[in-house]
Amino acid sequence: MTKPTMRLLSALLALPLLALGARAAHAVPNTVSFTARITDPAGAPVTGPLTLKVAVFDAATAGTMVWEETHTDVPVANGLVYASLGGVDAVNNGLDGTVLDGRALFVELTVDGDVLSPRIPIESVPYAVRSAVADTLQGFDPSTVQQRVTGTCATGNYITAVGADGTVTCAPDATNTGDITGVTGTGGITGGGTSGAVSLSIDTAVIQARVTGTCATGNYITAIAANGSVTCAADASNAGDITGVTAGTGLTGGGTTGAVALSVDTGVIQARVTGTCTTGNFITAIGANGAVTCAAESGGDITGVTAGGGLTGGGASGTVALSVDTAVIQARVTGTCTTGNYITAINANGTVACAPDASNTGDITGVTAGTGLTGGGTTGAVSLAVDTSVIQARIGTSCGAGTFMTGVSAAGAPICATDTVGTGDITDVVAGAGLTGGAAAGSATLAIANLGVTSAMLATGAVTSGKIAVDAVGPNEIAANAVGTSEIATNAVTTAKILDGSVTMAKTSAPIGMAEINVTPPSTQASTTIFPNTVITPDANGSCFVTAWADDASSNIPFYLEPAIQTVSSNASTFPGALVQSSSGGFGGYSATASAVMAVTSGTAIRFGCHLAGFSLPGSPDCRVSWTCN
Numbered sequence: 001m002t003k004p005t006m007r008l009l010s011a012l013l014a015l016p017l018l019a020l021g022a023r024a025a026h027a028v029p030n031t032v033s034f035t036a037r038i039t040d041p042a043g044a045p046v047t048g049p050l051t052l053k054v055a056v057f058d059a060a061t062a063g064t065m066v067w068e069e070t071h072t073d074v075p076v077a078n079g080l081v082y083a084s085l086g087g088v089d090a091v092n093n094g095l096d097g098t099v100l101d102g103r104a105l106f107v108e109l110t111v112d113g114d115v116l117s118p119r120i121p122i123e124s125v126p127y128a129v130r131s132a133v134a135d136t137l138q139g140f141d142p143s144t145v146q147q148r149v150t151g152t153c154a155t156g157n158y159i160t161a162v163g164a165d166g167t168v169t170c171a172p173d174a175t176n177t178g179d180i181t182g183v184t185g186t187g188g189i190t191g192g193g194t195s196g197a198v199s200l201s202i203d204t205a206v207i208q209a210r211v212t213g214t215c216a217t218g219n220y221i222t223a224i225a226a227n228g229s230v231t232c233a234a235d236a237s238n239a240g241d242i243t244g245v246t247a248g249t250g251l252t253g254g255g256t257t258g259a260v261a262l263s264v265d266t267g268v269i270q271a272r273v274t275g276t277c278t279t280g281n282f283i284t285a286i287g288a289n290g291a292v293t294c295a296a297e298s299g300g301d302i303t304g305v306t307a308g309g310g311l312t313g314g315g316a317s318g319t320v321a322l323s324v325d326t327a328v329i330q331a332r333v334t335g336t337c338t339t340g341n342y343i344t345a346i347n348a349n350g351t352v353a354c355a356p357d358a359s360n361t362g363d364i365t366g367v368t369a370g371t372g373l374t375g376g377g378t379t380g381a382v383s384l385a386v387d388t389s390v391i392q393a394r395i396g397t398s399c400g401a402g403t404f405m406t407g408v409s410a411a412g413a414p415i416c417a418t419d420t421v422g423t424g425d426i427t428d429v430v431a432g433a434g435l436t437g438g439a440a441a442g443s444a445t446l447a448i449a450n451l452g453v454t455s456a457m458l459a460t461g462a463v464t465s466g467k468i469a470v471d472a473v474g475p476n477e478i479a480a481n482a483v484g485t486s487e488i489a490t491n492a493v494t495t496a497k498i499l500d501g502s503v504t505m506a507k508t509s510a511p512i513g514m515a516e517i518n519v520t521p522p523s524t525q526a527s528t529t530i531f532p533n534t535v536i537t538p539d540a541n542g543s544c545f546v547t548a549w550a551d552d553a554s555s556n557i558p559f560y561l562e563p564a565i566q567t568v569s570s571n572a573s574t575f576p577g578a579l580v581q582s583s584s585g586g587f588g589g590y591s592a593t594a595s596a597v598m599a600v601t602s603g604t605a606i607r608f609g610c611h612l613a614g615f616s617l618p619g620s621p622d623c624r625v626s627w628t629c630n
Helices: 125-135
Strands: 005-013 032-039 050-057 065-074 080-085 106-111 157-162 168-172 189-193 197-202 219-224 230-234 241-247 251-255 262-264 281-286 292-296 304-307 311-315 322-324 341-346 352-356 373-377 379-386 403-408 414-418 435-439 446-448 512-515 526-530 542-552 560-567 572-574 590-600 606-615 622-629
Touching: 050 080, 065 080, 197 311, 219 341, 241 262, 251 379, 304 322, 542 560, 542 606, 560 590, 606 622
Parallel strands: 197 304, 241 379
Antiparallel strands: 005 032, 032 080, 050 065, 050 106, 157 168, 189 197, 219 230, 241 251, 251 262, 281 292, 304 311, 311 322, 341 352, 373 379, 403 414, 435 446, 512 622, 526 606, 542 590, 542 622, 560 572, 560 606
């Protein structure tokens, strides 16, 4: 590629409108929009990818470099190049207030290894990034801020409200919020206290002395005393021949070998607990039917519970729990006896003492079904089952026509009542507005019809982001033009709610327009206003930040420039009246850049262009205009 020649540089922040108050409390981007026009020495536009290095210095020549980054494979079409400065690493190397701090700065460009000169001064517009400081305070009203809480309540009272000035409102502690004044360790528990964080521990000498006694061969343990000694009895029968125990209805467990265990199935025997206690009360008992017995809470000022020896858990706030530390209270049993032997004792360290089983048939001689159970036996595999006629008779009858069931008696009989309201005679179900389905016989089903739920059927604010599944609403679920500015609350769309990279130039209402013209004014001080063909129609009232650039390479006479706006329907043109004088460029001729904020009206088609004044014959300027609307 022939060594390029830089003809144009325009650098803008994506923030200027925020600095002018067009929208409040938005995070300021760390990038600057950069465009340039590149030609070869013959003046022909360059086309094709290039490597663009951008460096910012604090002087027009020499000086100190304060920032740099390199863009590779930058596309160039007809000499026009676009890049987002600070976008290579916006987090760690963005163009923010640290770089653009108000001092004079100059941009040096290196294209495919060739350093271009002169350096280009950065105009004042990019320093709008410093408005980020003001953004953090926009709308701040000190009178609405809550002062720190400094008030307190006397002993026996609690805070019911905190005033705006930090004072508190108190009320007597009369609602069972706790009046415990001390915890004393008694009967198997040590520790306690009357204030501060108290600690409780299990007294192992009281709760359960470790088992150390044993029974002689031919005897078995019938009881363990509190001091750990054992009571023995002679294995006089050893005549049992049960080969298996099966858990029937209402029981779990059982087996055909080894030590078997049976447990009651609480899902059958015991109704699950469904009762509750009101605030300020606690459960003291649970009835067989699942109902609970309640009692009023007592208060207290315990500030913490510490788990001592033999306990785990505790805490200094909230609901605390203590559990027995089985590794301390009782070593787990790890020993086993060989086939033909059985355990006669368990030592403190968890090992077991064994003795030969003289008959090898166990010593269970029979299993008898007691109240509420059926089955049992003295030989073979015996089975136990719950006797439902005793525990709970199954419901075998029903309520008559025109009545409904209100309860079930202990005997299993239904308790019925007359149906005074269920006398309807529905003959069919018809789907109304927004529904599909229905039937005149059998089981009828209703469903919400496609597009059956309209906005008129939804209460204001009823559909929130928490009620919409992630990724449930995509572009296919939103009708074209269904979401406009009137459907989006002010400030509802923030940078945190926009997926990285999802908003591109093609998806915004801020395109870049460009027009090349050849103007020959009739005399000096002549003026003209030119517009590109690009037409935009704002969808809301607002303002646009417009930048115009003009270059007259064929003349050495300065001129004046400002952006202009034209209403398409009337061809009426207006401009802010803030002309900027051109200056001589590094490649011959004169050029100028001017920016302004212009108000736009919703639904009015407009064009943006250049207003030029002060030409001398035979000037022929080029003009380019760009805009960002809000």
